[in-house]
Amino acid sequence: MIFLLAGSLLGSSAQALWVPVNVTPYDHQMQPVHKFLVSAAYQPVPQVNLAEIAARMRPIHRMPYRFQDTWPTPDQVRTAGRADCKGKAVLLLDELRRAGIHGMILVIGVRTPVSRETHAWLELTADGQDLILDPTYSSRPFVREAVSSRHYQRHFAYAGSQKWSAISPGWLVASR
Numbered sequence: 351m352i353f354l355l356a357g358s359l360l361g362s363s364a365q366a367l368w369v370p371v372n373v374t375p376y377d378h379q380m381q382p383v384h385k386f387l388v389s390a391a392y393q394p395v396p397q398v399n400l401a402e403i404a405a406r407m408r409p410i411h412r413m414p415y416r417f418q419d420t421w422p423t424p425d426q427v428r429t430a431g432r433a434d435c436k437g438k439a440v441l442l443l444d445e446l447r448r449a450g451i452h453g454m455i456l457v458i459g460v461r462t463p464v465s466r467e468t469h470a471w472l473e474l475t476a477d478g479q480d481l482i483l484d485p486t487y488s489s490r491p492f493v494r495e496a497v498s499s500r501h502y503q504r505h506f507a508y509a510g511s512q513k514w515s516a517i518s519p520g521w522l523v524a525s526r
Contacts, residue, residue, distance in 0.1 A: 368507065368516060369514060370512065370514055371506075371513050374506045374508075374513055374515065376506060379419075379420060382420055382421050383423055386444070388510055390510060391510040391511070392509030393452050393453055394475060395452060395453035395474070395475075395476050396477070397476050398451060398481075399451075400490070400491055402451070403446065404489065407442060410438050410485040411438075411485045411487075412489075413431065413433060415433070415434060415486065416430070416432040417434045418433070418434050418437060421437070421440065422437045422440065424441045424444035435470045435471065435484075435486040438470075438486050440470075442483060443456060443472055446472075453476065454472045454474045455472065455473050455508065456470065457472065457473050457505075457506070457507050457508075458470050458504075458506045458508075459503045459504040459505040460503045460505070461484075461502060462501055463500045469484075471486070471502070473494070473507075482494055482497065482502055504516040
């Protein structure tokens with residue numbers, strides 16, 4: 351039996367197809383934030399206030415960058431006053447949840463075609479648009495369609511207790 355996977359499971363972007371998974375290569379590394387990530391179920395949102403999101407992103411964007419091997423909790427980032435993309439994404443997720451904004455997914459992937467390291471950011475689908483929330487490189491959300499399809503390539507996504515793996519459109523998944 352052969353299955354053709356079509357359509358995006360998260361958002362409307364045709365960049366990647368999402369397949370639910372039970373484990374990812376990042377699960378062990380993300381153990382410190384597991385409890386935080388699963389504390390709120392994924393709920394799509396119909397609309398958001400982009401100005402409010404940008405107001406939450408700005409101070410995190412200004413925060414000094416400092417690489418960490420493990421995923422820090424939002425409180426650890428607040429205490430340290432600096433973070434890498436993992437810490438900034440988790441802190442933004444926490445700040446937006448506290449503001450009553452839900453429906454974000456945490457994404458791990460690569461930011462540019464020449465990236466040698468993975469990167470973490472948030473995505474949100476609202477008002478019919480897929481938004482990228484990357485406080486490491488931007489102080490405001492931006493529309494995925496405004497970015498080259500070769501940028502922000504998704505590998506894995508997390509929302510609540512759900513996990514997904516991205517595959518390129520057109521791939522066939524075969525099973526016997």
